Amino acid sequence: MIPLEHYLYLSGILFTLGLCGVMMRRNVILVLMSVEIMLNAANIALVAFSKYLSAGAAESVQLDGQVFVFFTIAVAAAEAAVALVIAMALFRRLDTVNVDDVANLRW
Amino acid sequence: MEGLLFYVFGGLAILTTLFTISSKNPVYSALWMIGSFAATAAVFVLLEAFLIATVEVLVYAGAIMVLFLFVIMMINFKAEEQKGLRLSPLAVLVALTFLTLFGRAVGDLGSASGSKPNELVGTPGAIAEVMFTRYVVPFEAVSMLLLAAILGTVVLSRRNSQA
Numbered sequence: 071m072i073p074l075e076h077y078l079y080l081s082g083i084l085f086t087l088g089l090c091g092v093m094m095r096r097n098v099i100l101v102l103m104s105v106e107i108m109l110n111a112a113n114i115a116l117v118a119f120s121k122y123l124s125a126g127a128a129e130s131v132q133l134d135g136q137v138f139v140f141f142t143i144a145v146a147a148a149e150a151a152v153a154l155v156i157a158m159a160l161f162r163r164l165d166t167v168n169v170d171d172v173a174n175l176r177w
Numbered sequence: 178m179e180g181l182l183f184y185v186f187g188g189l190a191i192l193t194t195l196f197t198i199s200s201k202n203p204v205y206s207a208l209w210m211i212g213s214f215a216a217t218a219a220v221f222v223l224l225e226a227f228l229i230a231t232v233e234v235l236v237y238a239g240a241i242m243v244l245f246l247f248v249i250m251m252i253n254f255k256a257e258e259q260k261g262l263r264l265s266p267l268a269v270l271v272a273l274t275f276l277t278l279f280g281r282a283v284g285d286l287g288s289a290s291g292s293k294p295n296e297l298v299g300t301p302g303a304i305a306e307v308m309f310t311r312y313v314v315p316f317e318a319v320s321m322l323l324l325a326a327i328l329g330t331v332v333l334s335r336r337n338s339q340a
Contacts, residue, residue, distance in 0.1 A: 080187045082279040091198035093268035132297045133307045144319045148326035154248045155333040
């Protein structure tokens with residue numbers, strides 16, 4: 071049996087990798103992919119908690135974590151669609167996908 | 178056996194994610210990311226969340242990554258924009274701080290650390306029962322969110338849109 075901690079470590083490592091991607095990549099597509107990685111890492115933690123931490127709870131509560139994962143996936147899909155369209159509009163207008171070049175609003 | 182599989186697929190997930198964020202070519206990144214989602218789906222199977230593992234492959238590896246690949250193909254990157262990781266000291270510091278704090282928090286789980294997994298299996302029927310009773314209002318809210326996302330996408334992708 072794998073202890074709960076190992077699932078959480080896996081989730082934390084994947085989240086950190088996504089965080090590194092958001093901070094270190096300048097291509098807007100790659101930044102969006104890293105955000106998806108972070109959302110996915112959170113899903114692992116949710117499912118692991120739903121499996122391990124609800125043993126004593128009522129049966130109807132035990133699958134809550136997995137239902138949350140569905141909502142997370144739906145939000146991630148909506149976010150990806152809208153964000154990718156914004157990236158394409160950015161490319162059409164400014165002819166760049168480098169987030170450092172899109173600093174028009176910065177003082 | 179189960180333990181071995183977890184470490185194989187967990188290591189695979191970490192490795193493919195590492196390749197995802199470090200590949201110079203965005204297309205390679207997208208392909209590595211499909212591998213990362215497949216490995217994550219295997220981890221979900223080990224957690225007996227079968228429906229979520231299926232949805233992970235269908236929605237993430239199938240729909241979302243195809244969307245990413247379409248946009249990558251439509252935007253032709255200039256050569257100088259295909260840079261890999263840019264190591265900045267601040268970013269490394271933030272990542273290491275987060276990892277350390279996370280490790281401390283997980284090491285301090287207390288009474289939860291020895292808990293046994295429950296017997297419940299994430300089959301479609303079991304999840305549907307929870308989702309369409311207690312979570313029916315959030316479920317409908319998600320449908321509104323998806324509708325708003327569709328409308329936003331259509332409006333934003335019109336040519337010459339002033340919005």
